[in-house]
Amino acid sequence: MSCKIMAGMKLSDEQVQVLEQSFKVHRYPDETSLMLIAAECGLTEEETIKWFKLRNAQWRQAEGLLANQGKVFD
Numbered sequence: 042m043s044c045k046i047m048a049g050m051k052l053s054d055e056q057v058q059v060l061e062q063s064f065k066v067h068r069y070p071d072e073t074s075l076m077l078i079a080a081e082c083g084l085t086e087e088e089t090i091k092w093f094k095l096r097n098a099q100w101r102q103a104e105g106l107l108a109n110q111g112k113v114f115d
Contacts, residue, residue: 050092056082060089064096 052060063070063078070078070093079089 050088052082052092056084060092060096064093064100068097068100069093 059078059082063074067074075086075089075093079086082089084092
């Protein structure tokens with residue numbers, strides 16, 4: 042089993058797959074969705090929130106947006 046490391050978080054391929062699939066569905070999940078994603082991945086809510094923040098920053102950078110901007114429609 043290989044693991045991915047993202048800002049000090051060591052994640053399994055399965056965890057990354059669940060997180061990425063969730064990200065594709067909704068880049069800014071609500072609190073209930075975050076709880077469910079965290080439970081499915083075996084992560085804390087805080088770790089899940091951190092992953093989404095980092096992943097959104099990566100997405101914004103890839104899109105040529107400023108990393109510290111909020112949602113596109115803010």
